[in-house]
Every structure is written in structure tokens, then in C-alpha cells.
Amino acid sequence: MDFLRKTVVITGAASGIGFLCSKNFAENGANIAMLDVNTENLGNKVNELRALSYDAIGVAVDIRNYGQIVEAREKIINEFGSIDIVVNCAGGSSKRIWKCDDEFINVPIEVFDWGIDVNLKGPFYVAHAMMKQMVAQKSGVIVNIGSITGEEGCPSAIDYSAAKSGVMYGMTKSLALYGAQYGIRVCCVSPGPVLTRAAMSNMSTLVGRAADPQEIVDLILYVASEKGAFITGTNYLIDGGRNIMRIKKG
Numbered sequence: 001m002d003f004l005r006k007t008v009v010i011t012g013a014a015s016g017i018g019f020l021c022s023k024n025f026a027e028n029g030a031n032i033a034m035l036d037v038n039t040e041n042l043g044n045k046v047n048e049l050r051a052l053s054y055d056a057i058g059v060a061v062d063i064r065n066y067g068q069i070v071e072a073r074e075k076i077i078n079e080f081g082s083i084d085i086v087v088n089c090a091g092g093s094s095k096r097i098w099k100c101d102d103e104f105i106n107v108p109i110e111v112f113d114w115g116i117d118v119n120l121k122g123p124f125y126v127a128h129a130m131m132k133q134m135v136a137q138k139s140g141v142i143v144n145i146g147s148i149t150g151e152e153g154c155p156s157a158i159d160y161s162a163a164k165s166g167v168m169y170g171m172t173k174s175l176a177l178y179g180a181q182y183g184i185r186v187c188c189v190s191p192g193p194v195l196t197r198a199a200m201s202n203m204s205t206l207v208g209r210a211a212d213p214q215e216i217v218d219l220i221l222y223v224a225s226e227k228g229a230f231i232t233g234t235n236y237l238i239d240g241g242r243n244i245m246r247i248k249k250g
């Protein structure tokens with residue numbers, strides 16, 4: 001897969017799947033714009049790629065803040081001249097980040113606001129801001145990142161599940177329908193448990209293990225590449241068969 005001189009914007013690029021994505025796109029020739037709210041980790045990870053002589057810039061962005069995303073877009077265009085691929089990777093479970101174990105009705109609404117803002121509104125904001133450049137270019141690819149939780153639901157992560165479902169289906173399909181007239185593809189990759197955190201190995205799958213992050217990143221690169229040119233408006237579960245376990249059990 002060749003991403004030579006393509007500009008790839010990755011949110012949540014300072015950690016986990018987002019960082020590995022940044023590294024893989026860079027290894028395949030892309031210019032990388034790494035966006036994250038965690039400025040300390042971001043600085044370290046950008047330096048790690050630059051030390052390997054890759055063209056990477058870091059932009060401190062909280063994806064809940066539309067103005068910051070627009071500023072980032074202008075900075076990226078100034079630096080690299082185009083925006084060819086966007087990976088909407090920033091996200092996470094609000095109850096984990098807020099260290100809140102209460103049941104649904106007792107969770108403070110601020111926790112759920114965070115969950116919806118980061119996992120639904122943030123990717124929406126990013127798509128809205130970055131697509132402006134893609135429309136002008138008449139080309140582009142957006143890869144959203146969903147989750148098995150958006151498919152199967154979860155009583156202890158209702159905000160996360162609702163937000164991810166919205167990204168995986170309504171948002172991905174609608175953006176693909178809108179973007180097609182400008183040569184823009186939009187699709188979604190939705191992982192089951194991924195070993196960016198050791199705890200994910202506790203989630204069961206049909207293949208009996210959690211994913212290596214590289215397995216998820218390989219699919220993201222494929223759908224973003226020219227090999228994926230026929231792919232748009234669809235969601236890809238990559239979950240080790242977790243979703244069909246319910247069917248298997250009857």
C-alpha cells in the first residue's frame with residue numbers, strides 16, 4: 001500500500017491504535033498530522049516518528065472544541081498542502097476515564113456528556129472541518145473507528161455504545177452519501193477487544209483472544225488505500241467473532 005506524499009490526519013494519535021496507525025502510514029510514505037489532547041504524550045510520540053526521519057507534525061487538539069479542529073486544519077494545509085485521509089481514532093469509555101463505577105441512573109450526567117462529546121460529536125466535528133478541504137480537492141477518505149460495543153450494546157457503557165453506533169452507521173453512511181459527489185469515501189472499522197490495554201484480554205471472543213493492535217491497523221490502512229477504492233458507506237467489524245457468539249450460544 002502506497003501513501004507516498006498523502007497527508008494523513010489521525011486523531012488520538014498519541015496512544016494505542018492512533019499512534020500505531022500514524023507509524024504505519026508514515027512507513028508507507030505519508031505525511032502525518034497527529035492530533036491529540038494529551039500534549040505530553042503527543043510531543044513524545046511525534047518526536048519518536050521524527051527520529052525515524054518521518055514527516056510528522058503534532059497538533060494539540062481537543063476534538064470537543066470545533067475551533068481548535070479548524071485551526072489544526074489550516075495548520076496542516078499550510079504544512080503539507082492537502083488532507084487526503086482522516087482517521088477518527090480519538091475516543092474512549094467515559095466511565096474508565098472518569099473512574100466511575102456507578103450504575104446508569106447514578107452516573108453524573110457530566111460523565112455521559114464527556115462520553116457523547118468525545119465519541120460522537122468529536123468525530124462529527126473532525127469530519128465536518130476536514131471534509132471542507134477534501135471537497136475542495138475533490139478527493140479524500142475518512143476512516144471512522146467504531147467498536148463492538150456499538151454493535152452489541154453494554155449496560156455499563158450506554159453513552160459509549162450509543163455514540164459508537166451513531167458513528168458506525170448513521171454518520172458513516174450519511175457522510176459517504178454526501179461525500180460521493182466529491183470523490184470522498186467514508187467507512188468505519190469497529191474493533192472487538194484490542195490489547196492497547198491488558199484488561200481487554202478479559203473480553204471473550206470466538207477465536208479465544210483479544211486483537212493485536214497491528215491487526216486493526218492493517219485493516220484501517222487497507223480501507224484507506226487505493227486497494228479499498230470500492231469501499232464506502234460500510235462498517236467493518238473486526239472482533240474475533242465476538243458478535244456472532246450470541247448466535248452460537250442461541
Ligand SMILES: NC(=O)c1ccc[n+]([C@@H]2O[C@H](COP(=O)([O-])OP(=O)(O)OC[C@H]3O[C@@H](n4cnc5c(N)ncnc54)[C@H](O)[C@@H]3O)[C@@H](O)[C@H]2O)c1
Nearest residue numbers: 012015016017036037038062063089090091147193194196
Ligand atoms: N482498545 C480497544 O479494545 C478498543 C476496542 C474497540 C474500539 N476502540 C476504539 O479505538 C480507538 C482507539 O482506542 P485505543 O485503545 O488506542 O485508545 P487509547 O486510550 O490508547 O488512545 C486514545 C487517544 O485518544 C486521545 N483523546 C481522548 N480524548 C480526546 C479528545 N477529547 N481530543 C483529542 N484526543 C483525545 C487520548 O489522549 C489518547 O491518546 C478509540 O476510538 C476506541 O474507542 C478500542
